[in-house]
Amino acid sequence: MARKGSGKRGGxxxxxIAPGRRNxxxxxxxxxxxxxxxAAIANSGTTHAKRSASARKAARTRAARGRKR
Numbered sequence: 001m002a003r004k005g006s007g008k009r010g011g012x013x014x015x016x017i018a019p020g021r022r023n024x025x026x027x028x029x030x031x032x033x034x035x036x037x038x039a040a041i042a043n044s045g046t047t048h049a050k051r052s053a054s055a056r057k058a059a060r061t062r063a064a065r066g067r068k069r
Contacts, residue, residue: 015035015039016039016043017039017042017043018042018043018046021042021043021045021046022042024041024042024045025038025039025042028041028042041054
């Protein structure tokens with residue numbers, strides 16, 4: 001039985017950060033996100049479409065909460 005996420009791109013490997021997304025991971029860590037949460041967010045935005053979807057979702061969340069800034 002193969003391990004989950006053991007493919008070439010490393011998908012769900014513990015501690016894996018997608019190439020080119022390390023800056024996003026580091027920024028999230030500076031903001032206080034846990035390692036696993038920061039990795040999940042950084043890895044989810046590997047394509048422009050996915051990043052756009054995440055940005056729209058974040059904007060909706062901020063609006064619903066009444067942005068503090």
